[in-house]
Amino acid sequence: MRDAATLERIEATPTRLRVSGMDCASCAAKVETAIRRLPGIESVDVSVATETLTVRHGSGTSAGAIAATLRGLGYGAEDPDAATPGKQAVDLPWWRAPKALLAFACGAALVLAYLVGQVAPATGCWPFLAALAVGLVPVARRALSAARYGTLFSIETLMTIAAVGATAIGATEEAATVVFLFLVGEVLEGVAAGRARAGIRGLTGLVPDTALLERDGATARVPAASLRVGATVLVRPGDRVPADGTVLDGETAVDEAPVTGESVPRPKVAGDAVFAGTVNGDGVVRVRVTAAARDNTIARVVRLVEEAQEAKAPTERMIDRFAKVYTPAVVAVAALVAVAPPLLAGAPWGEWIYKGLAILLIGCPCALVISTPAAIAAGLSAGARRGLLIKGGAVLERLAAVTTVAFDKTGTLTEGKPAVTDVVACGRSERDVLSLAAALEAGSSHPLAKAVLAKAAEVGAPVPPAFEAQALGGKGIAGKVGGIDLFLGSPREVAARAPFAPGEAARVSVLQGEGKTVSVLLANGAAAGLIAMRDGPRADAKAGIDRLAAEGIGSLMLTGDNARTARAVADALGIEARAELLPEDKQGIVRGLRAGGAVVAKVGDGINDAPALAAADVGIAMGGGTDVALETADAAVLHGRVADVARMVELARRTLANIRANIAIALGLKVVFLVTTIAGVTGLWPAILADTGATVLVTGNALRLLRLKLA
Numbered sequence: 001m002r003d004a005a006t007l008e009r010i011e012a013t014p015t016r017l018r019v020s021g022m023d024c025a026s027c028a029a030k031v032e033t034a035i036r037r038l039p040g041i042e043s044v045d046v047s048v049a050t051e052t053l054t055v056r057h058g059s060g061t062s063a064g065a066i067a068a069t070l071r072g073l074g075y076g077a078e079d080p081d082a083a084t085p086g087k088q089a090v091d092l093p094w095w096r097a098p099k100a101l102l103a104f105a106c107g108a109a110l111v112l113a114y115l116v117g118q119v120a121p122a123t124g125c126w127p128f129l130a131a132l133a134v135g136l137v138p139v140a141r142r143a144l145s146a147a148r149y150g151t152l153f154s155i156e157t158l159m160t161i162a163a164v165g166a167t168a169i170g171a172t173e174e175a176a177t178v179v180f181l182f183l184v185g186e187v188l189e190g191v192a193a194g195r196a197r198a199g200i201r202g203l204t205g206l207v208p209d210t211a212l213l214e215r216d217g218a219t220a221r222v223p224a225a226s227l228r229v230g231a232t233v234l235v236r237p238g239d240r241v242p243a244d245g246t247v248l249d250g251e252t253a254v255d256e257a258p259v260t261g262e263s264v265p266r267p268k269v270a271g272d273a274v275f276a277g278t279v280n281g282d283g284v285v286r287v288r289v290t291a292a293a294r295d296n297t298i299a300r301v302v303r304l305v306e307e308a309q310e311a312k313a314p315t316e317r318m319i320d321r322f323a324k325v326y327t328p329a330v331v332a333v334a335a336l337v338a339v340a341p342p343l344l345a346g347a348p349w350g351e352w353i354y355k356g357l358a359i360l361l362i363g364c365p366c367a368l369v370i371s372t373p374a375a376i377a378a379g380l381s382a383g384a385r386r387g388l389l390i391k392g393g394a395v396l397e398r399l400a401a402v403t404t405v406a407f408d409k410t411g412t413l414t415e416g417k418p419a420v421t422d423v424v425a426c427g428r429s430e431r432d433v434l435s436l437a438a439a440l441e442a443g444s445s446h447p448l449a450k451a452v453l454a455k456a457a458e459v460g461a462p463v464p465p466a467f468e469a470q471a472l473g474g475k476g477i478a479g480k481v482g483g484i485d486l487f488l489g490s491p492r493e494v495a496a497r498a499p500f501a502p503g504e505a506a507r508v509s510v511l512q513g514e515g516k517t518v519s520v521l522l523a524n525g526a527a528a529g530l531i532a533m534r535d536g537p538r539a540d541a542k543a544g545i546d547r548l549a550a551e552g553i554g555s556l557m558l559t560g561d562n563a564r565t566a567r568a569v570a571d572a573l574g575i576e577a578r579a580e581l582l583p584e585d586k587q588g589i590v591r592g593l594r595a596g597g598a599v600v601a602k603v604g605d606g607i608n609d610a611p612a613l614a615a616a617d618v619g620i621a622m623g624g625g626t627d628v629a630l631e632t633a634d635a636a637v638l639h640g641r642v643a644d645v646a647r648m649v650e651l652a653r654r655t656l657a658n659i660r661a662n663i664a665i666a667l668g669l670k671v672v673f674l675v676t677t678i679a680g681v682t683g684l685w686p687a688i689l690a691d692t693g694a695t696v697l698v699t700g701n702a703l704r705l706l707r708l709k710l711a
Contacts (some may be wrong), residue, residue: 010326014056015063020076021098022051023189024695027075032067034149048373051704053077073149074142079497094191103183108182124594125172132176135183136163143335153327155364166684169350178361178688185692189366189699204302206277207293211242214286224276225293233287235280245287246295247272252283254637295599297638302384320594323365330363337678354684361687362670369695371662374702376571376573379655382705387638388648395634398617399597399652405548405645406590408604408614409559409569409577412622414535414640418448420455421516422532432531435461437521440469442486448517451533487522488531494520500527515568534565537572544642551649554598558586558612587611603637603645620645647710659703662698669694 022028028046031053033042040058047053055066067077094100113127126153136159143156159182166175211224212234219234224242232248234243241254253265256278265281268274270612274287276296293299325639338356339346376393383390392398407413423430438456442463442561456463464484469479487497490510494500500508504527511518516532538544545555556576559566563579570577578589590612593600602609602616613619619633622640637644673690676682 012317013057013059015057015066017053017055017063017070017077017079019046019051019053019070020078021190022046022075023186024048024049024366026366026369029073029369030073030146030149030151030154031070033151034073034146035066037150038065038069043074048377053301069149073145074138092213094194097187097190099183099190100102102135102138103180103187106131106176106180106183109134110176111670113176121440125170127175128172129167132163132167132179135176135179136160139179139182140189150476153331154177155366156230158327158331158360158364159319162360162684164422165357169353169408170425173682178684180256181685181688181692185366185688185695187371188692188696204298206240207296207298208240208242212236224711227289229289231289233289235274235285235287237280237282237284239280241274241276241278241280241287243276243287243289243293244291244634245289246273247274248286248288250283250285252285253281255279255281297300301539316540317405323369326368327363327365330365334360334363340593351680355677355680356360358682358684358687359674361594361684362677362690364691366691367666367698368663369668370695370699371702372659374699375655375658375662375705378702378705379651379658382708383648383651386647386710387645388651389636389638390643390648390652392635395618396652396655398599399601399635399649400656402601402618402649403595404554404556404598406586406593406616407555407557407575407642408609409557409566410535412603412640413541413557414537414569415574416449416535418533418535420451420531421534421536422511422530423455424511424532426501426504426527428528430529431459431461432457433521434524435463436481436484436528437488437519437531438463439466440477440479440486442457442466443469444471444477448519448533452519452531455531484530485525488519491518491520494522498525498527500696504530512564515565533670534568537569538640538642541642542573544644544646545575547643547646548649551646551653553646553649558602559590583609583611585707586617590615601645601649620648632688649711651705651708655705658702662701663700665697666694669697 014017019031022031025179028048032044032046035041035055038057038061040060042056042058043054045054053066053070055061056377057066060397063584068590070077095104108448109131110128115133116123116127139156140160143154143160146152146154146156159179163175163179166172166178207223210221211227211362212219212220213227214232214234227243233242233245237252247268247270248416249268249270251267254268254274255265256275268285273290274285275298276291276293277298291297336356337359338353341352342349372393376396379396380392388398420434423433425433434452434456437452438461441452444450453463464481466479466481469477471477472489474491478485478487480486487494491500491512507530508520511530511532513536514532516534519533521528521531548555553572557566557570557573558581559577560581560583561579563577566577568581581589586609590600590602593706594615594617600616601618601620602612603620603622604613613621613633616636621633623636623638635648637648669690673687675680677687
């Protein structure tokens with residue numbers, strides 16, 4: 001028998017809303033506090049980065065009640081999925097936003113008050129009271145709403161107390177000016193937050209609105225969002241690819257920089273994958289759609305980065321906890337400064353109340369609270385636009401501390417595609433050896449067969465028809481070409497059929513010692529040639545390993561391949577190799593490294609390396625935008641460049657340095673103005689400028705990460 005609480009969880013309904021006007025972590029805290037007070041709430045997730053609220057709740061609360069609560073706090077609430085699939089909601093220009101209009105109105109009223117004061121001095125403080133009311137009434141209303149919904153010490157509350165107190169002691173002009181500066185600061189926060197969001201949201205605009213759909217032998221222009229899996233689209237030169245897909249026919253070069261960060265266009269032929277939003281070069285290609293608009297690579301990257309921005313880093317959680325204690329403490333200190341000197345030492349009440357109000361403004365926690373999430377949001381966005389997907393601030397902090405990177409071999413340090421490296425002819429020309437071998441392999445899809453066929457095509461060797469060709473499981477392939485009995489197989493199998501000449505056996509041994517796979521071609525029972533193949537290191541693998549070493553990070557290779565092949569690749573890259581490992585062996589090695597004090601990043605394909613990826617401090621999947629690369633690990637290198645692992649670590653370290661600088665700016669300015677205020681050097685204006693200025697400074701500093709160059 002299930003209890004009521006269990007049934008409530010089972011019946012919990014998710015509601016997701018777009019919350020406009022939410023620009024900082026303080027706003028998010030107010031929203032979360034208010035929503036949690038509603039009945040039947042199971043979980044609340046607020047994201048400033050995406051302006052979204054996700055609530056799981058029981059039947060006791062409706063989506064309408066949640067939206068009404070948000071509007072009561074002064075925020076907008078709407079369905080985030082109301083826009084066309086794959087496209088973001090249209091945002092108002094910053095100067096048309098409600099906060100900007102309020103700041104303009106307050107500024108105009110303040111200017112008018114000064115003019116009236118000059119023309120009619122007898123009016124006294126009344127024009128400034130009117131100007132103050134223009135800005136303060138909406139702020140006070142928001143403060144009351146926040147208090148009603150559970151947030152007593154909001155920035156609006158502090159501002160309202162300070163402005164009313166300043167008016168009470170006759171500092172009406174300053175009070176009006178302080179409110180105006182506060183409103184300007186809110187506008188700047190909104191602009192900065194919008195720029196940070198645009199860093200990743202802009203990716204959605206890369207997908208074209210329309211596509212040329214092939215249907216019933218003709219092409220028709222249709223909305224790209226309507227394309228279904230299996231549809232065929234025509235992509236002309238210069239067009240953006242409208243969906244993820246596979247090239248059916250045609251050849252071209254595609255600029256994949258929007259998705260992978262790759263600066264050089266990649267050649268594409270039939271069978272190759274292409275991504276939505278990439279730019280077709282000079283060829284016409286037909287593409288079969290493999291993912292709907294909501295599931296294409298760009299949509300998934302945006303969605304995953306948005307989710308990552310919601311996951312708080314340890315530093316951010318620490319600051320949130322600090323802020324909950326800090327703000328009430330500031331109110332207490334401000335009250336103490338205002339009343340203690342007059343009561344205990346007979347100091348002037350007006351002077352010390354003024355100082356207390358200034359401290360109240362200095363203590364606003366906005367700059368401190370936004371210092372970490374702003375930097376993390378910018379860092380994650382900067383990485384995503386370069387094909388470096390990092391799933392959250394916690395992962396980013398762990399990446400910055402990495403001391404050892406453990407790489408898989410096949411498909412990670414190597415291309416994952418064997419290529420012919422040596423052709424040794426025995427009594428025939430090398431071209432003839434390739435021609436006969438390719439004839440046997442023509443019908444096979446095995447990676448080694450593809451390597452032989454590719455080499456034959458490269459040197460222009462003809463591929464004659466083979467007869468009676470048959471694959472002999474685990475041994476090789478046999479057949480006839482031009483009346484010649486042929487067999488292509490491993491040295492061990494060939495040795496069982498016909499003895500090697502002394503020189504041939506020695507050559508096979510040398511090639512195998514170099515970590516190459518050797519196939520031997522028999523013609524009428526005698527060795528006709530040797531074909532050696534190897535899955536060589538990626539072109540950038542050595543540079544990527546060297547770049548990690550320059551950052552003080554060690555590298556090693558963990559592979560299930562044989563020791564000789566692993567050693568050959570590792571020697572070329574200058575790293576340690578541990579070979580012939582099962583998945584659990586790799587996991588054990590990673591755990592051992594961590595037990596020894598190393599902070600380990602494991603880089604692999606996200607499938608057979610899953611245990612080791614999970615055991616590492618950070619699991620990094622290598623892949624060109626596949627589901628596995630995007631979903632299985634803590635981070636993903638979408639383009640598959642080894643050097644991108646070093647770039648990812650560099651980005652993480654630069655982001656952590658940015659966070660430390662932001663915290664120093666936020667706290668440093670407060671300390672300076674706290675001292676100068678108590679000493680009587682500064683007052684209300686500098687106090688609010690200190691808070692607003694610090695907020696703008698830390699946000700601007702964080703946004704520098706969007707322009708970060710990672711060579």
